[in-house]
Amino acid sequence: MNRDTLISLYYDMLRVRMVEETVAELYHEQQMRCPVHLCIGQEAISAGICAGLGKDDFVLSNHRSHGHYLSKGGDLKTMLAEIYGKSTGCSGGKGGSMHLSDLSVNFLGATPIVGGIIPVATGVSFAASMKGEDSVTVVFFGDAASEEGVFTESLNFAALKKLPVVFVCENNFFSVYSPLSCRQPRDRDNLAIAAAYGISGAKGDGNNVLDVYGLAEKAVSYARGGSGPYYLEFDTYRWREHCGPNYDNSLGYRKEEEFLEWRKRCPVESFENKLIKEGVMSAGQAGEFRLKIQREIAEAVEFAARSPFPEVEDMFSDVYAGELN
Amino acid sequence: MREIKYSEAILEATDQCMADDPSVYIMGLGVTDPKGVFGTTVGLEAKYGCRRVLDMPVAENGMTGIAIGSALAGMRPIMTHQRVDFMLLSLDQIINNAAKWHYMFGGIMKVPMVIRLLVGRGWGQGPQHSQSLQALFAHIPGLKVVMPTTPYDAKGLLVSAVEDDNPVIFIEHRWLHGVTGYVPEEKYRVPLGKAHVVREGKDVSLVASSYMTLEAIKAAEILAGYGIEAEIIDLRSLKPFDEETVIGSVKKTGRLVSVDGAWRTAGFSAEVLAATAEKAFKFLKSAPARIAFPDVPTPTSWALANHYYPRAVHIVNTVREMFGKHTLKVEQVEVKCDVPLDVPDKAFTGPF
Ligand SMILES: Cc1ncc(C[n+]2csc(CCOP(=O)(O)OP(=O)(O)O)c2C)c(N)n1
Numbered sequence: 001m002n003r004d005t006l007i008s009l010y011y012d013m014l015r016v017r018m019v020e021e022t023v024a025e026l027y028h029e030q031q032m033r034c035p036v037h038l039c040i041g042q043e044a045i046s047a048g049i050c051a052g053l054g055k056d057d058f059v060l061s062n063h064r065s066h067g068h069y070l071s072k073g074g075d076l077k078t079m080l081a082e083i084y085g086k087s088t089g090c091s092g093g094k095g096g097s098m099h100l101s102d103l104s105v106n107f108l109g110a111t112p113i114v115g116g117i118i119p120v121a122t123g124v125s126f127a128a129s130m131k132g133e134d135s136v137t138v139v140f141f142g143d144a145a146s147e148e149g150v151f152t153e154s155l156n157f158a159a160l161k162k163l164p165v166v167f168v169c170e171n172n173f174f175s176v177y178s179p180l181s182c183r184q185p186r187d188r189d190n191l192a193i194a195a196a197y198g199i200s201g202a203k204g205d206g207n208n209v210l211d212v213y214g215l216a217e218k219a220v221s222y223a224r225g226g227s228g229p230y231y232l233e234f235d236t237y238r239w240r241e242h243c244g245p246n247y248d249n250s251l252g253y254r255k256e257e258e259f260l261e262w263r264k265r266c267p268v269e270s271f272e273n274k275l276i277k278e279g280v281m282s283a284g285q286a287g288e289f290r291l292k293i294q295r296e297i298a299e300a301v302e303f304a305a306r307s308p309f310p311e312v313e314d315m316f317s318d319v320y321a322g323e324l325n
Numbered sequence: 326m327r328e329i330k331y332s333e334a335i336l337e338a339t340d341q342c343m344a345d346d347p348s349v350y351i352m353g354l355g356v357t358d359p360k361g362v363f364g365t366t367v368g369l370e371a372k373y374g375c376r377r378v379l380d381m382p383v384a385e386n387g388m389t390g391i392a393i394g395s396a397l398a399g400m401r402p403i404m405t406h407q408r409v410d411f412m413l414l415s416l417d418q419i420i421n422n423a424a425k426w427h428y429m430f431g432g433i434m435k436v437p438m439v440i441r442l443l444v445g446r447g448w449g450q451g452p453q454h455s456q457s458l459q460a461l462f463a464h465i466p467g468l469k470v471v472m473p474t475t476p477y478d479a480k481g482l483l484v485s486a487v488e489d490d491n492p493v494i495f496i497e498h499r500w501l502h503g504v505t506g507y508v509p510e511e512k513y514r515v516p517l518g519k520a521h522v523v524r525e526g527k528d529v530s531l532v533a534s535s536y537m538t539l540e541a542i543k544a545a546e547i548l549a550g551y552g553i554e555a556e557i558i559d560l561r562s563l564k565p566f567d568e569e570t571v572i573g574s575v576k577k578t579g580r581l582v583s584v585d586g587a588w589r590t591a592g593f594s595a596e597v598l599a600a601t602a603e604k605a606f607k608f609l610k611s612a613p614a615r616i617a618f619p620d621v622p623t624p625t626s627w628a629l630a631n632h633y634y635p636r637a638v639h640i641v642n643t644v645r646e647m648f649g650k651h652t653l654k655v656e657q658v659e660v661k662c663d664v665p666l667d668v669p670d671k672a673f674t675g676p677f
Binding site for chain 2: 033034035084086089091093095096097098099111112113114115117144147148149175176177178182183184241251252253309310312314315316319
């Protein structure tokens, strides 16, 4: 694997991590007045998957979308402005953190109704196949979303029409505070469910960006080659509370030790150590990256904080495309 | 007199219903988690066990059908949804099955179940986390729809809903959960389909429900300062709709403002006006008015949401216009203006 790819995988994960940590830190100022679902701990998945996608490929995702959006190349400034509720935000302040999009990079949208985005993404790939385009669509969702009926309905149709879509399930073992054990039978296997529809798939380590990248390459080229949909699932762990900037292990729904185990397997830090050890990158370089990202984030925060709020009239626009009458 | 929170009243009603009837069970996302659906289910699992108090897969449509099937077979499920928006996945089961089963099989079977829906509001909940769809449910024959305002009514209506033999949509506004009020410790019932006159007045009838009743109460206090005595009717139930109480009030006051925390077009506020026009037309001294949300999805930015939700000041001005008086500036009614109004009003903590 070439050095540039390795470095850019690292850079992307580090950037997402630093953005999320900034959001967490600034959230207490109460200027970001909307729910935020941070992806700290899960950065390797968005980075590894999106690194194998082109600009024309589509990505759609769920409530925990910041990493997906940024890794696909979504604009940081308009994302932060959206979270600040500003008119310069990617949705003009109408959506907030749970409704990001950036059409310039085909990040088509993220929505927080669990599972609801899966058929929509399948439909995007359906359009590509009808139009004869060779784009691939990737949809990110959590373990809980695979419990909704639309999950298997989408698998069925995608398989039926051999659609170029890659389903990416991020299994962090929890739906809010509810562990898998109260939602799914122990031996449930989504890979086997996909296979029952004739969909190929693989499971990987969601905290190992190279593992993700390798599987993504395979999945994307399979889908692009016209072989049909592909299902990927990655185990990982959300570090912070389900929604908000804090840690919530003290609530008792999961064990602190479990969290600490996963934190030892930090996707960013472990990859950084690996790259330094293998001489791909120096510690000094990593420090430079940090500084560069810090500057970029500071600028974006400044942009968001200084941007104007939408005007009252803006509330009434965009309900319909075109004129109503 | 004991004062407790609305959320505690819900919990107490659930607890008492479960204690009295082993066929009552409760199911919903997060029912057994440490937060217990905003405190409304805390401790139930420890008391009644995991067979009757259960979390569930994130599969609203399927799980609603499962609840319906269990109700047909003798159970009395209470199902919870932390946002109305999430239960939209289960509309097929609710509208096609729960609402019609009794009718389409000639009245030989019944679906006694309660579906608790929480309306999210504030802190940038936005388009998909704060919808108010009471009109949609009230439109469906076979469903009953209640939306209590006070802790007293929350408990009494929940007991009635659980004991009712029909599917009841039980709507709780998030900003009411922390409100306190007088609630008897023993089990009691508030009848479904009966409105409540919160305040008597001779000049204008304010017909409201749920959280908007609190805005109406505040408006009535302000109006009293200008010599206008408003009568406030808290609908409590939208289906059955207590027309009689509304019509009786309008016959007395001759003026109606229908206040609904939901969209204007085809909303429940229109139903109140229609009933009045049909049955109390000749008593009206001025055209009745509606206060509702503008016909747009909830914007996320607080700068927009501030202008989305009508408040007491809007009720006051609507009434003043009816009396031919100039409207008041927001500053004359409220202390704060350009600050976010996305957390519950401190003045609205009760007791109510
Ligand atoms: C249809 C629906 N049901 C319930 C919810 C409430 N909810 C929001 S996020 C969430 C957990 C989703 O878990 P998962 O999909 O595994 O993603 P994670 O949060 O773990 O990243 C739930 C249940 C929702 N948003 N939509």
